[in-house]
Amino acid sequence: MQRFQCPFCGLRDETEFHFATEAGKSRPEPAEEVTDAEWAAYLHLNDALKGQAREVWVHLTCGEYFLMTRDTLTREVSGSEALPGRAS
Amino acid sequence: MSGWRHPTAGRVNRERPAGFHFDGIALTGFEGDTLASALLASGTRVLGRSFKYHRPRGLWGMGGEEPNAILDVTRDGVTMPNVRATTELLEDGMALSSVNAAPDAAHDRYRLLDRLQRFLPAGFYYKTFMRPGWMTWEPMIRRMAGLGRIDPANCPPADCPRINAQCDLLIIGAGPAGLAAARAAARKGRAVWLVDEAPEPGGSLRWRGGFIDGADWREFVDAVQAEVLAAGGRVLARTTLWGAFDHGLFAAWERRTGLPDVHWRIRAGEVILAAGAIERPLWFANNDLPGVMSAEAALHHLVLYGAVAGRRIVLATGGDASYPVAAALAEAGAEVTLTDIRPEGPDAPEGVRVVRAARLTAARGGREVRCAVIDGEAWEADTVLTSGGYTPSVHLYCQAGGKLDWDDVRDALVPRRGTAPIMVAGAASGSFGLSAALAEGHAAAGGEGPAPRPEGDAPWGVTPMRPDPALPGRQWIDLQNDVTLKDVGLAAREGFTSVEHLKRYTTLGMATDQGRTSNFAGLAAMAALTARSIPETGTTTYRPPFTPVPLAVIAGRRRGALFNPLKRLPLEPEHRAAGARFREYGGWLRPAVYGTGDESTLAVDEARTARQSVGIFDASPLGKIEVIGPGAPELLDFANYVRMSTLRPGRARYGFMLAESGVVYDDGVVLRLAEDRFIVSASSSHVAGVLLRLEDARQDRFDPSRVVLHDVTAHWVTLTVTGPRARDLLDEAEIAVPEMPHMGVAETTEAGHPMRIARVSFTGDLSYEVSVPARHSDDLRNRLDRARGAVGGRWIGLEAVMILRAEKGYILVGKDTDGLTMPHDLGWGAQRERRRDEYLGKRSLFTPEGCREGRRQLVGIAVSDGDAPLAAGAHLVPLDGPRRSLGFVTSSYRSPGLDRPIALALLEDGRARIGDRIGCFHMGEVRAAVVAPACAFDPEGHRLDG
């Protein structure tokens, strides 16, 4: 059972969190100009990094999405910050 | 019949005999015995039959490593299967029975299976089950293989507490190393948790004894315990630390007498693993015969329980640590011969015959040991004790991610420092012997001053010993899973040389003892057979649990109604009083039908009344997510397939939320109460998911300061009044209803409290959803209930609502849709063509998959051959030509409004097939049906206005 740091609530058990997406993926738009391949890549292709990864998670208990930096191998969490423009 | 009870040795309570049965035979032990010691002392040898060959097996060890002595234990008429005899305390009146034996261990009818051993090699099951006809083998094999029996009456109460705890320093194992660490830490003022499986701390000191810092070991143990407690720490006995998990979480199982067991979840700041080591067996022909035991275990059973392993004992060893064992057994009165593989060793203890440079090559006997063959000479013996060295207990270190290194000097795989956030001390790190254990434990806890010092610590020379493939006869590597050295050889010849393959191919180490006594030998044998070193051969992965833990302990109180607690309606007591039968719908406990009698008849009657006059149902679980602020319209436009910004205040609109894959995630109505205030009526089972998706868009795409979300589902009670006389009922209840069209919504005040009325219909009839704050629900309910009689209405349950909505072709997402359904499959294609702006899932609707011909579309299915509804889930097939699935029935009911069966289905090109005949395949039969529009009842929608 891992523990993650919500930037708003503090250290909590992993059951309170949900993975949302890898950080830095921007949604290709407008739909009319996006190719099938670009859209498929957005939907399905992830880096799934081994080691340091930056991800968006949501703390279900407070409903806030935030950025987490963690090592997917050692499970060490090295950073947790609010989304850009969100004060914690 | 060779084990016996020493008249004085041991610490059992001789004043308190405990009667018990083993396979029907009455025996007696004493309070303080384990099942193993009581059976050993009683002279019972054959305790079970082996897993595969049904060979007789007896006691081997003294703890969780025990591969053979696994019993079904009946107490107070309830049987607990697969109990390790070595770790369970004896109680008066227990009935023990052997496992994998019929009728019992002594007279097992499958014992002849052993003669067939050459036809049952490693990989037998894999080879057999690939051939046609394996099904004929399977029931027989299932009957012959396996462990204990499940007792249906064994349903322990859900009373094991789960306790979350934090500690500064967790020490696993209260042997010499753990005790030294605990003392050092306590002296530095740290709150230490000292955890051990045994009934009391001490570890190997309990049977090996010793003097520490000039005093008997018991004084040392008592002093350490006192210091730990004084420093605010805790000592947990009979507690197995069975799992190391992420971020310093450890799981422990505490057994308590007279109280439910405890499931501990401990977050530890620092951890010291001092779990000791397990004695390895030796490998010789018939090394699985009852009477062959671990030498260390024999000492354990003698010193703690006065249970002596035999009368004529051969002890085969290559290490100094076996000499005190021989001495103690000889002193107890057994005739002991010690054979040492080494030419030199310690002096012969008093009364022990020592044979040096001698090798044990076989044991002989039918059902138990009769003699030991040493260098070709048969020595009469009833017991063979063996010591093949020691394997450090590194399981928890590896569970925590730690790596191992091969150490030639220690002849063991030892923890590689720094690969897991755990310090390891004593025998668990390969440092055998009392002084090493004390010194390492002391150092691991950063001890100041001298470490505890033992007196006369025996030397600890060990000669590495390995299985020898050149030796004739069957040498067992894994006793619990019946794997021999030949099986390892076969695996090597057939190419399964990786240890992970070896394990799966031969099942070596896969039994409930997790290969404690076998993994090393299997690994060493494979290394030798493939001419590789042990580190080159590798080790298998260690996973929790360390020992089998009852599921009842892990589940704790989260069982039955508490396993996944249901959401309850505020009006549940009133519904119950009105005769409601409750059932779970999407996580909510809701009335299914009202009244007594056949449920489907009741549901049809309720639906008929709702069609003819009026029905009332509790729709409170319907989602109510408030979307508030100037940014609300753009957020909802993005999150919905149907634009909501064009909705006027006071109006409602039906729409869909899509996943980015374009698949329908939820459907429902959005109400606009004001320019900047909406309510999203998510499906009752999707509220949390819809809220999460809205939050995602709000925080990641829009300006979150311009719009907020608030889930008020549980704050409001919603009662829906539906039917041609719905308005009459509300008038009778004196509820003021503002004039509003279909899909209108108004906020009113009723008796001084807020009320919301929405003309939204899930039944196709005139319907009013009336919502009040939950605390005012009694008043609303009572007024509607009083008025009900006057207009001939009734309460209707969810089953009736399901019929009513299916008659209209109104879908339930997840029932009438699946993971491929897009909105245009449901007849909602216009928005896809029209909308120019971005919305969730949009691009996916235009992919080749979204645009292809032959998508499954929602249709109705009509039958003309009788009253029986179609089977939900049945496949739709062509009536002519090759049979293939064109789709399936999603909902099926008998319609009271139409007086015939109705169904909804997802069907390839369904809309183009309307009017066509089609087959409905169910249980081998094809029933003819006709494809119809999804809406079977009142397709013009006249009834929406009453």
Ligand SMILES: [Zn+2]
């Ligand atoms: Zn939070």
